[in-house]
Amino acid sequence: MATTAQRAANARYEKTEKGREARKKVQRKYYKKNAEVIHLKRMKRVYGLEQEEYEQLIEDHDNACALCGKPQEDLARRLLVDHDHETGRVRGLLCTPCNSAIAQLGDNYEGIAKALDYMRDE
Helix, strand or coil: CCCHHHHHHHHHHHCCHHHHHHHHHHHHHHHHHHHHHHHHHHHHHHHCCCHHHHHHHHHHCCCECCCCCCEHHHCCCCCEEEECCCCCCEEEEECHHHHHHHHHCCCCHHHHHHHHHHHHHC
């Protein structure tokens, strides 16, 4: 157990550039080692999804984006949980471009309908 003096010395060290870099290095190493556990805890905290529910979503979408169908293995990042920002209801898993597109259209039916009307008029 660290003494008060040791904790104070550590706090001063972490305020230095060298200390911040050392802290980042430790954090990156920890995240790399525990990435899946951290991800699953975040799914629970943010979306209320248990591990089994998250895995079921992956299975339901054949491990691919629910909108464009691009498989997870073809993506640079993992599929994102798409949810209704007003109700919190999880809708499915999307790739980053599809998730961003929905957000850019206002994350609602009206924005998507306007985009469809625009495309039809072309």
